[in-house]
Amino acid sequence: MTGLTGLVFASADTQFFINICITGLTTGFLYALIALGYTMVYGIVELINFAHGDLFMLGCFFALTLGGAVMALTGSPMATIALMLLATPVFCAFLNMLVDLTVYKALRTAPKLAPLVSAIGVSFVFMNIGLFWGGSQDVNFPGLIEERNLLAEDSGLQFTTTDLLVILVTAPVMIGLTIFVKSTSLGKAMRATAQNPVAAQLMGINVNRVIAATFLIGGALAGIASVIYGLKIKTIGYQMGFQNGLYAFTAAVLGGIGNIPGAVLGAIVIGMVYSLASAYIDARWATAMVFVILITILVFRPTGLLGARTREKV
Amino acid sequence: MSSGVLRKLAGLLVLALVITYPLIPGLNDKIESMLGKKIGDSFPTIFIYGILALALNVVVGYTGLLHLGIAAFFGIGAFTTGILTVGQYPFQFGFLPVLVVSTMAAALLGGILCVPTLRLRGDYLALVTLGFGLITVTALRNLQEITGGMQTLNPIPPPKIPEILRCPLESLGLTMSWTEDYRLFYYLTLGYLLLVFVFLRNLEHSRLGRAWVALREDELAATCMGLNAARLKLLAFTLAAGLAGMAGSLYATKMTNTTEPTRFDFQLSCTILSCLILGGLGNRTGVLLGVFLVAGYDFLFAPAADAWLQRNDMNPNDKGYLKFSMWNLMIFGLALVLMMRFRSSGLLPKRRGTTTGKGA
Incomplete structure (x- = not known):
């Protein structure tokens, strides 16, 4: 049925399955970048940053505007x-x-509802900015990378250039982040603040600076995710932040919120579930499946997959 | 004491105004022609949102649990109503039985949702309600064979006016057509809003209401006093869901169809939550003020202002940023942020320490 130049698989079903898994994996990597922003912020200030998904959306529009301008000036997709x-x-x-x-x-000492509601407010503001930035219709992101299958055609498998781009960008970022949190002094300060802000402050850690750094890093990761998302998915719109943010947050909870490897693992699981459910059950039910899993996890294992094992919460 | 009397007087004055507004001949027409927009039709929706907000207030305001999926129960109420009334189903019940069944159905689902969530802490609980809301919207949209999906279930017939009411209504100058005279729905929804308002006022002062507040203030202390936290939360969730379902039933009846399932999404839950936060969590009057401000902006002010700009040629090219209705997310968002920062208990904060309501 297939040639022998590429990988040979027994049946078209297996090929289909593997293709779905590849899609799930790349989607998962993408969500992981966003999930890390949620999980780090939650680990430190215990805030579900509802605005994070919309920050990601604004990043997409920024990348689109910037990309348009640079493309017109230089004409080089790589640049x-x-x-x-x-x-x-x-x-x-x-x-x-x-x-x-x-x-x-200003709300650090306020009841927990206050920052959460503020975050919803900020998310609304971001969405309104996005609405004016990009209009109410979805817009196309320029396909700067030629979509090409990197695997031999007759293997029946799909691993495209944009899939490679996702892996090439996200993997080093996540490895870098892990090293940063494990071995730099700021990373150590973050872990200390996450465990106990007061004790950290008593040890001479500038907690506000640590929190600011956490928001910086979380935002930067969302920014990277925006560019990758634009290049890979190619359609962006002002309402995309909510849904993607929610998937990412689900991933963070699934992995055990506050836990960096957990967020990545959770994101990969979510990506897999989403694409497997789209392929084998019904694309229209994929979102519901993700949330059924979220609820199930929360009910039976509220600490998430990796939550209980590690005590550090960065 | 005097501030309490003042509040009561102000409340009665507003109530009188709301009741008499449609009866003053020509007033609504005059305002409509001034604004260049039909506004009479928007009032019933605002009242229905008021019921929905009061429902959410039971969970968020009384027991202090964050609920982000109230719109789902609103939707369940609306679609139950749709299924029980439209022609393609064999039921075709009358208005009141439908209202009761819709309320029960939503309450039942609210209770079912609550069972697994009882153990969860604040943020996780919020997430489960959010997730439940999204699953509900997806289900309503995808189960096309049952719910009609995006095609909605229609037409939902208006309620039948009992013969006894016909005469007094006609003597007030109301015509008996639900489509032509906005005042029928106006009074129907206003009536239910007042009913819910009074019911919740009595409930607040009951044993159950006080138990909820105790739970909100300190769960540990409350359970030490012998309150069953799980049961109380279950009751709050069920009641909120039931009231929201009732609001949904009224909404579907008013709209004469179930409206698209996507209307009952997170955005609506958030909008209702903003009303609570804006007006004052836990305070019924405050909640209604919040609804009036938020829904008033959405349904009355923004469209009227846009129409005004349009008529005076101040927005000739139909630019988005010159339209008030395009800014509502920004305005709600900023309002929430500023509110949390400077007046976190809302415009009309609930009075503390007077939970028996009689005050000192």
Whole structure:
């Protein structure tokens, strides 16, 4: 049935299954970047940052605008992508930190409902900005990377250039983040603050600076995710933040909120569930499946998959 | 004491105004022609949102649990109504039985949702309610064979006016057509809103209401006093869901169809929550003020202002940023943020320490 030049599989079913898994994996990696922003912020200030998904959405529009301008100037897709990957995280990081400074910082000692409601408010504001930035209709993100299957055609498998891009960008970022949190002094300060802010402060850690840094890093990760999302999915709209943010947050909860490897694992599971459910059950029910899993996890194992094992909460 | 009397007087004055507004001949027409927009039709929706907000207030305001999926129960009420009334189903019940069944159905689902969530802490509980809301919307949209999906279930017939009411209504100058005279739905929904309002006022002062407040203030202390926290939460969730279902039933009847399932999404839950936060969590009057401000902006002010701009050629190219209705997310968002920062108990905060209601 198939040639022998590529990988040979027994049946078309298996090929289909593997293709679905590849899609799930890349989607999962994408969600992981967003999930990390949620999980780090939650680990430190115990806030479900509802605005994070919309920050990601604004990042997409920023990348789109910037990409359009750079493309017109240089005409080189590679330079455009490189610049987008540099500037968008910076934009999102500072926007996220700015929101923390102006909105959440004053509410650190307030009841937990206050920052949460504020976050919903910020999310509304971001959505309105996105509505004016991109209009009420979905817009196309320029396909700067030629979509090409990297595997031999006759293997029946699909692993495209954009899939590779997702892996190539996200994997180093996540490894870098893990090393950063494990071995730098700021990373150590983050873990200390997550465990006990008061004790951390008594040890001479500037907690507010640590929190600001957390928002910066979380925002930067969302910014990277925006560019990748635009290049991979190619359609963006002002309402995309909510849904993607929710998937990412589900991933963070699934992995055990506050736990970095947990968020990545959770995101991969979510990505897999989403694409398997789309393929084998019904695409229209995929979202519901994700939330059924979320509820099941919360009910039976509220600490998430990796939550109980590790005590560190960064 | 005097501030309490003042509050009561102000409340009665507003109530009198709301009741007499449609009866003053020509007033609504005059306002409509001034604004260039039909507004009479929007009032019933605002009242229904009021019921929905009061329902959410039972969970968020009284027991202090964050509920982000109230719109789902609103939707369940609306679709139950749809199934029980439209022509393609064999039921075709009358208005009141439908209202009761819709309320029960939503309450039942609310109770079922509550059972697994009882153990969860604050944020996780909020997430489960959110997730439940999204699953409900997805289900309503996808189960096309039952719910009609995006095609909605229609037409839902208006309630039959009992013969005894016909005469007094006609003597007030109301015509007996639900489609032509907005005042029938106006009074129907206003009546239910007042009913719910009074019911909740009595409930607040009952044993159950006080138990909820005790639970909100300190769960540990409350359970030490012998209160069954799980049962109380279950009751709050069930009651909120039931009231929301009732609001949904009224909404579907008013709209004459179930409206698209996507209307009952997270956005609506959030909007209702903003009304609570804005007006004052736990305070019924405050909640209604919040609804009036938020829904008033959405349904009355923004469209009227846009129409005004349009008529005066101040927005010739139909630019989005020159339309008030395009800014509502920004305005609600900023309102929430500023509210939390500077007046976190809302415009009309609930009075503390007077939960028996009689005050000192």
